[in-house]
Each structure stands twice: as structure tokens, then as C-alpha cells.
Amino acid sequence: xxxxxxxxxxxxxxxxxxxxxxxxxxxxxxxxxxxxxxxxxxxxxxxxxxxxxxxxxxxxxxxxxxxxxxxxxxxxxxxxxxxxxxxxxxxxxxxxxxxxxxxxxxxxxxxxxxxxxxxxxxxxxxxxxxxxxxxxxxxxxxxxxxxxxxxxxxxxxxxxxxxxxxxxxxxxxxxxxxxxxxxxxxxxxxxxxxxxxxxxxxxxxxxxxxxxxxxxxxxxxxxxxxxxxxxxxxxxxxxxxxxxxxxxxxxxxxxxxxxxxxxxxxxxxxxxxxxxxxxxxxxxxxxxxxxxxxxxxxxxxxxxxxxxxxxxxxxxxxxxxxxxxxxxxxxxxxxxxxxxxxxxxxxxxxxxxxxxxxxxxxxxxxxxxxxxxxxxxxxxxxxxx
Amino acid sequence: xxxxxxxxxxxxxxxxxxxxxxxxxxxxxxxxxxxxxxxxxxxxxxxxxxxxxxxxxxxxxxxxxxxxxxxxxxxxxxxxxxxxxxxxxxxxxxxxxxxxxxxxxxxxxxxxxxxxxxxxxxxxxxxxxxxxxxxxxxxxxxxxxxxxxxxxxxxxxxxxxxxxxxxxxxxxxxxxxxxxxxxxxxxxxxxxxxxxxxxxxxxxxxxxxxxxxxxxxxxxxxxxxxxxxxxxxxxxxxxxxxxxxxxxxxxxxxxxxxxxxxxxxxxxxxxxxxxxxxxxxxxxxxxxx
Numbered sequence: 001x002x003x004x005x006x007x008x009x010x011x012x013x014x015x016x017x018x019x020x021x022x023x024x025x026x027x028x029x030x031x032x033x034x035x036x037x038x039x040x041x042x043x044x045x046x047x048x049x050x051x052x053x054x055x056x057x058x059x060x061x062x063x064x065x066x067x068x069x070x071x072x073x074x075x076x077x078x079x080x081x082x083x084x085x086x087x088x089x090x091x092x093x094x095x096x097x098x099x100x101x102x103x104x105x106x107x108x109x110x111x112x113x114x115x116x117x118x119x120x121x122x123x124x125x126x127x128x129x130x131x132x133x134x135x136x137x138x139x140x141x142x143x144x145x146x147x148x149x150x151x152x153x154x155x156x157x158x159x160x161x162x163x164x165x166x167x168x169x170x171x172x173x174x175x176x177x178x179x180x181x182x183x184x185x186x187x188x189x190x191x192x193x194x195x196x197x198x199x200x201x202x203x204x205x206x207x208x209x210x211x212x213x214x215x216x217x218x219x220x221x222x223x224x225x226x227x228x229x230x231x232x233x234x235x236x237x238x239x240x241x242x243x244x245x246x247x248x249x250x251x252x253x254x255x256x257x258x259x260x261x262x263x264x265x266x267x268x269x270x271x272x273x274x275x276x277x278x279x280x281x282x283x284x285x286x287x288x289x290x291x292x293x294x295x296x297x298x299x300x301x302x303x304x305x306x307x308x309x310x311x312x313x314x315x316x317x318x319x320x321x322x323x324x325x326x327x328x329x330x331x332x333x334x335x336x337x338x339x340x341x342x343x344x345x346x347x348x349x350x351x352x353x354x355x356x357x358x359x360x361x362x363x364x365x366x367x368x369x370x371x372x373x374x375x376x377x378x379x380x381x382x383x384x385x
Numbered sequence: 386x387x388x389x390x391x392x393x394x395x396x397x398x399x400x401x402x403x404x405x406x407x408x409x410x411x412x413x414x415x416x417x418x419x420x421x422x423x424x425x426x427x428x429x430x431x432x433x434x435x436x437x438x439x440x441x442x443x444x445x446x447x448x449x450x451x452x453x454x455x456x457x458x459x460x461x462x463x464x465x466x467x468x469x470x471x472x473x474x475x476x477x478x479x480x481x482x483x484x485x486x487x488x489x490x491x492x493x494x495x496x497x498x499x500x501x502x503x504x505x506x507x508x509x510x511x512x513x514x515x516x517x518x519x520x521x522x523x524x525x526x527x528x529x530x531x532x533x534x535x536x537x538x539x540x541x542x543x544x545x546x547x548x549x550x551x552x553x554x555x556x557x558x559x560x561x562x563x564x565x566x567x568x569x570x571x572x573x574x575x576x577x578x579x580x581x582x583x584x585x586x587x588x589x590x591x592x593x594x595x596x597x598x599x600x601x602x603x604x605x606x607x608x609x610x611x612x613x614x615x616x617x618x619x620x621x622x623x624x625x626x627x628x629x630x631x632x633x634x635x636x637x638x639x640x641x642x643x644x645x646x647x648x649x650x651x652x653x654x655x656x657x658x659x660x661x662x663x664x665x666x667x668x669x670x671x672x673x674x
Contacts, residue, residue, distance in 0.1 A: 033573050110597070110606075110615070111602050113617055113618075115631070116615075116650035117501055212669050289399075301418070301444065302444065303422070303444060303445050303446050303449075304422065304446075305387075305446035305447055306397070306445070306446055309396075309397065313398070322421065322446070323421040324421060324445070324446035324449075324487075325569060329421065329524070329547070329554035329555065330552050330554070330555060331421065342419040343418045343419075346418070346421050378403065378442075379400065379403055379422070379442060379443055379450060380442060380443070380444045381414070381423055381442035381443065381444055382418060384421070384445055
């Protein structure tokens with residue numbers, strides 16, 4: 001059975017070009033980039049080039065790029081490093097819809113006596129910038145707000161927020177894991193101080209990420225040890241991962257507009273196809289400001305895990321914000337923050353596309369979904385015939 | 386991804402006895418949309434008191450649907466008295482086991498059956514009845530129900546209880562109470578952690594402050610958070626604990642009650658019965674500025 005992969009916000013396929021590029025570094029070219037011999041040194045050169053490629057995609061200086069182990073590490077480093085560098089400021093501002101990589105870190109500081117402000121969102125998942133402004137003060141150490149939401153794809157007005165936060169002299173971090181490669185970001189004209197990326201969300205392998213640190217930003221290192229990454233992140237480099245991420249950024253830059261146009265076309269077709277063929281369903285999130293690849297659809301009166309298992313039988317991969325799939329007993333914190341009713345939150349399905357999806361896959365999925373939905377509704381005691 | 390047995394997958398993809406009997410002898414309903422799963426069970430008896438037909442409708446995940454389907458297969462053809470003895474474990478065993486976190490699906494099946502039998506026997510409403518004191522407010526789970534899953538399935542940890550009947554899986558505010566119920570039922574076997582907190586044990590100052598902070602983090606904060614509030618530990622002076630309420634709690638007219646019935650009660654329960662709590666208002670105001 002062919003796999004139809006619509007779960008690209010969870011992870012993506014490693015691009016074939018990336019895989020080709022990194023193969024030698026698993027086998028023949030195993031040198032340590034820090035070594036003084038040519039054998040290791042040639043690897044060091046590749047890492048420098050990868051750094052330049054990442055910087056080119058983001059529009060920043062290569063010296064502002066720190067390679068990390070994953071997106072979560074970038075988020076942890078940004079928040080903990082900033083708080084350590086500003087010990088007299090005891091307040092953190094974030095949002096209720098952040099990824100756990102940010103939210104759990106902030107809530108952990110609450111136990112240490114920090115004041116945490118979690119901004120709310122409206123029913124489309126949008127922030128109220130006036131609310132943010134009212135919380136900014138001299139006690140605030142860091143504002144950390146995601147660029148785009150992983151569940152709904154809602155994109156926040158990050159440039160505006162960064163400007164507002166910067167004008168008060170506060171550090172601004174954004175978790176841009178879902179945004180990089182999908183929407184244009186230019187750090188040369190931005191007020192963002194810290195930005196985290198995860199490699200495997202943009203067709204690089206797992207186990208590599210980036211933290212962008214604007215020049216002049218005070219940040220206490222999180223991982224101590226050797227002198228790697230200019231002393232800002234110790235530990236021997238994940239050489240194939242870093243080289244792969246460099247290549248993935250180069251690919252993202254090459255076909256940025258065309259690819260995202262195609263992905264958006266497919267996403268829109270899938271979304272419209274499903275909505276027009278199924279009753280009692282709705283799109284979650286702000287359709288005006290959304291990643292081009294993400295569709296989050298709620299099917300009322302049925303449960304997400306059941307839908308996923310039925311889709312799985314056709315090789316269709318998606319994800320759900322239902323309680324049952326999260327392993328907890330509550331549905332997605334993002335959908336609850338948006339005030340999506342439980343009837344819809346438990347039956348929410350996220351389709352997230354990539355450049356590798358095809359129109360046939362979309363058509364196939366549009367055809368398979370309606371019978372699945374009506375089958376599960378036949379089983380549901382809440383659907384009256 | 387959950388590791389479901391082939392039997393679970395079979396009963397999910399090909400559920401038996403789906404539907405509703407139009408003229409049933411017993412109807413049982415349990416769960417709700419908010420909880421994430423719900424089951425409506427209807428059965429019909431023959432003149433000898435055997436279940437000749439049974440049907441279900443379920444909203445829920447694969448294991449909820451499979452558990453419902455399995456339940457109907459188990460009890461079909463059974464005399465009513467025998468069906469009344471079916472436990473959640475029978476349902477799980479029939480399916481070749483369920484993932485630990487999904488055991489509550491089998492409990493839902495047993496609850497619906499009980500409700501349907503009570504409905505047949507007359508008087509009882511067809512909804513699953515909450516009997517006795519509610520311990521978990523988030524999911525409406527009573528003390529009786531918790532006791533029952535503990536003894537029927539020999540559970541020893543709060544996490545297991547949450548997996549089996551959801552209690553403690555929302556705000557987490559009732560976890561301490563669940564721990565106590567486990568202790569009462571399992572006696573000595575139960576969690577050592579709670580035993581260490583038994584009253585009368587002499588704590589050093591550092592241990593005491595740590596225990597206070599731990600109790601606030603685990604027992605008190607989750608409950609306040611559920612209502613948009615929060616709490617900070619400011620200082621400990623002998624048996625006096627100074628805290629500041631934050632967020633919604635800070636402006637709440639019922640703050641005094643929260644202080645006495647939640648903060649103080651939990652600290653007395655988990656740390657020492659001599660504890661008394663004071664709120665530091667000024668600092669809270671200053672921080673909020």
C-alpha cells in the first residue's frame with residue numbers, strides 16, 4: 001500500500017538531495033570538524049558552508065546561527081539562557097497555544113517564583129496585541145511567542161510583536177519551527193532576538209536544529225563543555241545533521257514561491273473537498289493568516305483517533321487533537337484555548353502537506369473521507385437519524 | 386501509535402451489534418461528549434430472563450468502540466444475573482488486552498451494562514448514576530467507582546487509577562485523595578511516598594519547605610490553574626506559610642475560602658496538621674503592576 005503522507009507538521013521526509021549530500025559523513029568522512037588535520041578540517045569547512053546556507057535562508061549573519069540538537073533544545077536554550085542572563089527580571093510572557101517545548105519550560109519557572117503571563121487567543125486562534133502591550137514592563141525578561149501554530153497553522157503577526165517588545169527593551173524569542181521554509185522570514189529587517197528551528201520539519205534529518213541569536217543578545221549557554229559553536233553550545237557537532245540542514249535550507253530557498261504556491265493549492269483543494277462533502281464539519285483557525293500547508297478540520301460528534309485509524313487503512317497519515325491520541329484525557333490545549341467546543345475538539349484532524357504531495361493523493365483522500373465520517377457517525381449515540 | 390491487538394482492531398473495524406433496540410427492556414447510557422467517550426447500550430430479554438438481543442452506539446476511540454462491541458458479544462445469550470457479574474477485566478481479556486491508558490474504555494462498557502440492568506429492574510434512570518461522593522470533579526468520578534476499579538483490577542498507583550476510570554486526569558487536583566483511597570484499599574502495599582508523609586514524622590526545616598513547595602506544585606496549583614488562577618509560595622516561618630494568589634484567584638471574592646478549604650487543607654493534609662496559611666497581598670499587587 002502506498003503511503004499518503006499528510007503529517008508534515010509532525011515530521012517530514014528527508015529530501016533525496018539532502019540524503020545524497022550527507023551519506024559520506026556517516027561512512028568515509030567521519031572526521032571531527034574541530035580537528036587540526038585536513039581529514040577533520042574538510043568536515044569543518046562543510047559545517048561552515050551549512051551555516052552560511054541557513055543564514056542565507058533567514059537573512060542573517062552566519063555568526064548568528066547556533067546549531068542545536070532539536071527545536072526543543074533551541075527553545076530551552078533561548079528561554080533559560082535569557083533568564084539566566086537577566087536575573088533581576090522575573091516575568092515571562094508567552095501564549096496559551098505554544099508548543100510544549102516552550103509552555104512546559106515557562107511553567108517550570110513558575111515553580112521557581114517567576115510570574116508567567118499566558119496570553120489568550122480568540123476563537124480563530126488570534127492574539128490580542130493590546131493585551132500583550134499591557135503586560136510589557138521592566139520586570140519582563142523575555143517574551144516568547146511562536147511564529148506559526150503547529151496544530152492550526154495560524155501565523156501570528158511576529159514582526160509587529162517583535163517591534164512592540166523591542167521598543168520596551170525586552171528580549172523577544174519566537175519558536176519558528178513550523179514557519180521556516182513555509183513562509184518568508186527575513187531577519188535582517190526584523191526585531192526578533194532569538195528564533196528556533198528544527199531540521200526535520202523542513203526535509204532535513206531528525207536530531208538537528210538551529211537557534212538564531214541576534215548579535216549583541218546576552219544569552220547564558222545552556223550546554224557547557226567544549227568550545228564548539230563559539231562556546232555557545234558545547235558538544236561535538238551532529239555533522240551529517242548539520243550538513244543536511246544546510247542543504248535543506250538551500251532547497252527551500254531555491255523553489256520557495258513555486259513550491260509553497262503548489263502546496264497551498266493542494267491544501268485548499270483538500271480542505272474544500274472535505275468540507276463540501278461532509279456535513280457538520282468546520283475549519284479551525286484563522287484562514288486569512290495561515291501556513292500554506294496546514295488544514296485543521298473538526299468533524300462533530302465523532303472521535304479523532306477512530307478517524308485516524310480508518311484513514312490509516314488506506315495509507316493516509318494525519319494527526320488529531322483528540323484526547324485519545326494525545327495519551328492524556330483532555331483534547332488539544334490549542335483548540336481548548338480557542339474555545340472550540342468539546343464536540344468538535346475531540347473530532348479534529350490535522351492534515352499537513354509538503355512539496356512531495358500530489359494532486360492524486362488529495363483526490364484519493366477527498367474520496368475516502370466521507371464514507372469514514374458517515375460510518376463513524378452511524379456508531380455515534382449523538383447523531384440522531 | 387497505540388498497540389492494539391488484532392482482536393481490538395477486528396472489533397473496531399467490524400463492530401458487532403451496532404444500533405439501538407427500538408423497544409428495549411433496559412437502556413444504559415454513560416459518558417458524554419465532553420469526556421471524549423460515550424456509550425448507549427440497549428438490551429432485550431426473552432421470557433426466561435436471558436439477553437436475546439443487545440445493541441450499542443459508541444462515541445469514542447478505537448478501543449472504546451471495540452470494548453462496546455466485545456461487551457455485547459460477551460453478554461448476548463447470558464442470563465441477566467450472570468451478565469450482571471461481568472467486569473471490565475472480562476471485557477479487556479476478551480479483546481486480548483487493552484493498552485494500559487485505555488483501560489477506562491472497558492470500565493465504560495461495564496458501567497453502561499450496570500446502568501442498563503438498573504434501568505430494567507425499574508426505578509433507576511437510564512443514565513449511569515453517580516453514587517456517593519464525587520472525588521474527580523473534572524470527569525465526575527465517585528469514590529465508589531474509584532474503589533471498585535482499584536479492587537477489581539488490583540491497582541496500586543494514581544496513574545493506574547487515571548488509566549482505568551479517568552479520575553485525576555483533568556486538573557489533577559484530586560490525586561492526593563485518590564492516593565488515600567488506594568492506601569485504604571491496598572493497605573500496606575500502597576505507595577510509599579504517601580506513607581512517608583504520615584503525620585507525626587519529624588521534618589527538618591529544609592524538608593518541610595520542600596514538601597510545602599511540592600504540595601503547592603502538585604496538589605494546589607493544578608486546581609487553581611483550572612480556573613485561570615495561580616499561587617506562589619512567598620515564605621515559611623515555623624508553621625506559618627505565606628503565599629500569594631495570582632491571576633483570577635487574586636481578584637476572586639472567594640479567595641478566603643480557597644485559602645482555607647484548598648491551600649490550608651492540602652498543606653495540613655500533606656505536610657503537617659499545625660500549618661496555617663496567610664496571604665501576602667501587597668507583594669502580589671506590586672508584582673502584578
